[in-house]
Amino acid sequence: MFNWLLRQYANYHCSKNGKNRLNILTYHRVSQTFNPFKPKELSWDMFKEQLVWLKRHFIVLSLPIALDLIEKNQLPPRAVCLTIDDGYSDCYHLIFKTLQEQNIKASFFICTDGIVNGFLWDEEIANVFLQMSTTRTELSILGVTFDVSTYAKRQKSMLSLIELLKYKTLIERELVINELCQITQTTKAPYSFLTKANILEMHQAGMTIGAHTHKHPILCCETYDVAYNQIHKSKLILEDIISEKVDYFAYPNGKYQKDFNIEHMDMLKNMGFKAALSTNWGSLKDLSKERYTIKRFTPWDGTEKRFCFRLASNFSK
Numbered sequence: 001m002f003n004w005l006l007r008q009y010a011n012y013h014c015s016k017n018g019k020n021r022l023n024i025l026t027y028h029r030v031s032q033t034f035n036p037f038k039p040k041e042l043s044w045d046m047f048k049e050q051l052v053w054l055k056r057h058f059i060v061l062s063l064p065i066a067l068d069l070i071e072k073n074q075l076p077p078r079a080v081c082l083t084i085d086d087g088y089s090d091c092y093h094l095i096f097k098t099l100q101e102q103n104i105k106a107s108f109f110i111c112t113d114g115i116v117n118g119f120l121w122d123e124e125i126a127n128v129f130l131q132m133s134t135t136r137t138e139l140s141i142l143g144v145t146f147d148v149s150t151y152a153k154r155q156k157s158m159l160s161l162i163e164l165l166k167y168k169t170l171i172e173r174e175l176v177i178n179e180l181c182q183i184t185q186t187t188k189a190p191y192s193f194l195t196k197a198n199i200l201e202m203h204q205a206g207m208t209i210g211a212h213t214h215k216h217p218i219l220c221c222e223t224y225d226v227a228y229n230q231i232h233k234s235k236l237i238l239e240d241i242i243s244e245k246v247d248y249f250a251y252p253n254g255k256y257q258k259d260f261n262i263e264h265m266d267m268l269k270n271m272g273f274k275a276a277l278s279t280n281w282g283s284l285k286d287l288s289k290e291r292y293t294i295k296r297f298t299p300w301d302g303t304e305k306r307f308c309f310r311l312a313s314n315f316s317k
């Protein structure tokens, strides 16, 4: 009964105006064990469950195939795609492994600086807060004094500092991180990113490799040239690894007109990207109008019923 009801509900929302719409889900990192420093991280077990639910009630397609079917007006009802942003090593060790078991082709949007450094800027900050001496009770940076006297306060302060730095330029961010490492006398975070070999193997197994800039800047905070280079560099590095064109892009942070604008959409078009994904919530209704502002959505529910109904209702948003 549940399966039948859900199918009717999803079909109704999916093809309201005659054309079928596409739901694209976004994932980031998944973890094998609960990390109290990152309580919001999705567990691997929940990710595996969600893939089973998706296969049971929806039609899971790769992004290139789904977009191709939309262009031919042949997209089936209840179609969904999976995307995974950033490129941490769990993309290979956990996510890719599960995708292979389930025979699902997903798209990975990778920040290429991580391949060189082993992590991105926010992980560097998390590492400072994890490593700093337990005798330290305060940390002053950017004119703000953060309370680091307990584990819980460290976690809260870490998130506040990440929020504070998110909308700074890359140069400002880097200066603050260098200062932070000096003050706390912490060492480099361990390598926790995809390697070139991982990326090539995933590509050869049919996963789509997409660009996500080099260092994960907020494009709207940077000059035209910096934004252009950040996008272009990540495209070239990934193309060099997979020996094929990189056709898709996901905007860092991804909110239209807050994190990226029409100028960046034009850059992508000129560089030859076929489509770009935002993080604005909704489904893909009209590819000709939304090619460089494609919306995504991921339900947060922990039960099959709620997760699937929320995803189904997103078809009409």
Ligand SMILES: [Zn+2]
Residues within 6 Å of the ligand: 085, 086, 212, 216, 251, 252, 253
């Ligand atoms: Zn990202």
